[in-house]
Amino acid sequence: MKVAIVVFPGSNCDRDISWAIKNICGKKPDYxxxxxxxxxxxDLIILPGGFSYGDYLRCGAIGSHSPIxxxxxxxxxxxxxIIGICNGFQILTESKMLPGSLLQNENLKFxxxxxxxxxxxxxxxxxxxxxxxxxxxxxxxxxxxRYYCSKETLKELENNNQIIFQYCNDNGNxxxxxxxxxxxxxxxxIVNLKGxxxxxxxxxxxxxxxxxxxENGIKFFRxxxxxxx
Amino acid sequence: xLRDAILDPQGNTIKKSLNSLGFKNVxxxxxxxxxxxxxxxxxxxxxxxxxxxxxxDVLTNSLTExxxxxxxx
Numbered sequence: 001m002k003v004a005i006v007v008f009p010g011s012n013c014d015r016d017i018s019w020a021i022k023n024i025c026g027k028k029p030d031y032x033x034x035x036x037x038x039x040x041x042x043d044l045i046i047l048p049g050g051f052s053y054g055d056y057l058r059c060g061a062i063g064s065h066s067p068i069x070x071x072x073x074x075x076x077x078x079x080x081x082i083i084g085i086c087n088g089f090q091i092l093t094e095s096k097m098l099p100g101s102l103l104q105n106e107n108l109k110f111x112x113x114x115x116x117x118x119x120x121x122x123x124x125x126x127x128x129x130x131x132x133x134x135x136x137x138x139x140x141x142x143x144x145x146r147y148y149c150s151k152e153t154l155k156e157l158e159n160n161n162q163i164i165f166q167y168c169n170d171n172g173n174x175x176x177x178x179x180x181x182x183x184x185x186x187x188x189x190i191v192n193l194k195g196x197x198x199x200x201x202x203x204x205x206x207x208x209x210x211x212x213x214x215e216n217g218i219k220f221f222r223x224x225x226x227x228x229x
Numbered sequence: 230x231l232r233d234a235i236l237d238p239q240g241n242t243i244k245k246s247l248n249s250l251g252f253k254n255v256x257x258x259x260x261x262x263x264x265x266x267x268x269x270x271x272x273x274x275x276x277x278x279x280x281x282x283x284x285x286d287v288l289t290n291s292l293t294e295x296x297x298x299x300x301x302x
Contacts, residue, residue, distance in 0.1 A: 058290055065287060094290065101293045103231075108238050148235065148293060182236070 001228045003029035004042040006072070008063045013049030013085065017205040024208060024221040034066040043228045044081045045072055047088030049141075049203060059102065059144045060090030069095050081125055081228070082197045086142055089189075089199035098192055098199045099157070100149030105142070106182025112141040114214070115180055117188055117202060118168040121161045124191055125227035126198050129219035135172045136216040138202040140180060140188075145201040147183035147190075157190060165189035165200055230261035235293050264288060273300040 003021055005014050014031060022028045029046070032039055052063035063069075069091075076082045076097055084092040092098040105111060114137050119130040130136070149157070157163050165188040169178040179186045181201075189200030204217030231237045237259050244258040266283075268276055277298065284296045 057288070061287065061290070101290055103235065103293060104238060106236065106238055108242065150292070182238075 001025060001027055001044070001225060002040075002042045003027065003044045003046065004032050004039070005029050005046045005048055006034055006068055007031050007048075008034045008050065008052035008066060008087075008091075010052045010054055011048050011050035011087070013087075013203065013205060016203075017046055017048050017085070020205040020208040020217065020221060024218055025225040032068065034063070034068045036068050037071055039068075039071070042075075042080065044083065044224060045075065047072075047082070047084040047091050049086030049088060052087055052091065055087075055144070058090075058094065060087060060092075060094040063087070063091045064094035073097060076192075076197050079194070079196055081224070083126065083224075084197075084199040085203060085205070086145075086201055089201055090144065092197065092199040097197050098190060099153045100147055100184075100190070102144050102201070103146040103148050104144050105146055105180070110141075110143040111145070111180050112139070113180075114139045114207075115188075115202065116168050116170050116172075116178065117165040118172050118174055120163050120166055121191075123161070124164055124195055124198065124223075126191075126220055126223050127164055128227065129223040133172060135168065135170065136219075137170075137207065137214055138204060138216055139206045139214075140202045141206075142181070142201055145181040145183065147181075147187040147201075149184060154184060156193075157187075158185075160193055162190050162193065163187055164191055164198065165202065230259060230295055230297075232293060232295050233259075261294075 018029050090102045119134045122130045122132045166174045167186040168174045174186050191198045204220035207214035208217035240258040240260045247255040289296045
């Protein structure tokens with residue numbers, strides 16, 4: 001399994017996710033600077049969390065125009081698996097690789113805490129090791145995580161089973177009370193129609209070993225490992 | 230500016246603050262961003278298309294935001 005992690009100026013979860021993958025899958029990913037245009041083939045490309053370009057203009061907006069993004073877009077169309085976590089998700093929506101947009105949290109606060117997620121589709125490359133409707137405890141840490149899309153897009157996401165993770169309580173109740181940021185339909189993570197591009201606000205890399213206070217993210221990386229090998 | 234259909238929590242907070250300061254007739258507030266661009270040209274007609282392209286491609290997210298362009302001397 002060949003994995004690349006794109007490093008933007010301001011990325012700060014690049015090392016965390018590299019550590020998690022090395023720990024769980026045994027292979028150390030490569031880092032690629034966002035200015036690269038030519039690079040070798042990878043099975044998986046990760047856009048990590050952080051504050052690319054200081055979140056200036058809109059989160060992910062400037063990063064989505066980084067030189068590397070053209071090539072990543074091309075490769076995603078050819079089936080390369082792409083993951084964007086937190087700021088990575090924002091970059092994926094800004095670059096139109098995923099539908100919708102991420103707006104400022106409804107309560108205007110930076111939210112940094114562990115929340116519950118429901119696995120709504122376990123038939124994807126990141127969720128196949130989870131049970132359908134499994135409830136997992138994962139941290140979020142963001143200011144702009146309110147997922148928004150048009151009614152038509154929402155219908156498409158639902159009809160095509162593209163909603164992978166939804167915010168819920170510890171019983172798996174998906175209600176507005178358990179929605180930390182005001183996301184439409186409690187959406188925390190989606191895939192594209194083809195199923196090879198995933199974006200999510202929560203951080204599985206921050207709950208993939210006991211020492212960090214949780215292991216619910218391990219199956220996320222095992223799913224990827226199994227899907228690729 | 231955020232599009233009308235999009236919730237603007239910052240605008241709502243500003244509105245509440247204005248109301249509590251005694252400006253009771255403030256019905257709603259929407260807030261946005263002002264970007265000033267200094268161009269190397271004097272012909273605004275020629276640049277209008279260019280600026281529109283900047284707005285569409287980078288400066289705004291057309292799903293959630295709208296924009297207005299104003300030329301100043």
